[in-house]
Amino acid sequence: MKKTLGTLTGIVLIALSVSAVADEQTEIGKKIYERAFGRGCGTCHDIASNPQLTANIKAGTLDRAKFEQVIREGKGGMPKAIDEIMKNKAVQKAGYTEELALDALYKYISNK
Template sequence: MKKSLGTLAGIVLIALSGSALADEQLEIGQKIYDRAFGRGCGTCHDIASNPQLPALIKAGTLDRAKFEEVLRNGKGGMPKAVDEIMKNKAVEKAGLTEELAIDYLYKYISTK
């Protein structure tokens, strides 16, 4: 009995720390979204005539690979964004790789 309670407490702890980590990732993603290029991605993307990123992700037409490809190379009026993302204070503070920073940003936009 004691042992199974201990196991249960362990599982609860793991679940809690997992969700705290997920929150931290979304927070960093949001900081990138709100601050990139000074005014954030939303300066352009929250305007209806530009691509609506959350809707594209939900529709399955903007997957993680395509997202990264556009951030790396730019596209039409879309500037290259990876250097800008890596300059973000939250990204620097967490010591993220480019892969992780792009992951967190993609996750955040998926939840918008």
């Protein structure tokens, strides 16, 4: 019985920390989305669904690799954004690498 309780407590603690990490990731993704370039990605991407950023990610037509390529290299009217993302205070505070920051941002947009 004691052992079962210990195991259960362990499982609950692991579940809690996994969800805390997931929440932190979404929160950081949100901060990047709302603050990049001072006015956020939404200034260009939430209007008239012109460049269909969110829709394409949700539809699976813009995968993580293509997403990263556009963020790193820019595309037409889309400015290069990696430096801007790494300047974000939430990213710096969490000590995120470029990969982790892009994962967080991609995940946030996927669930938006």
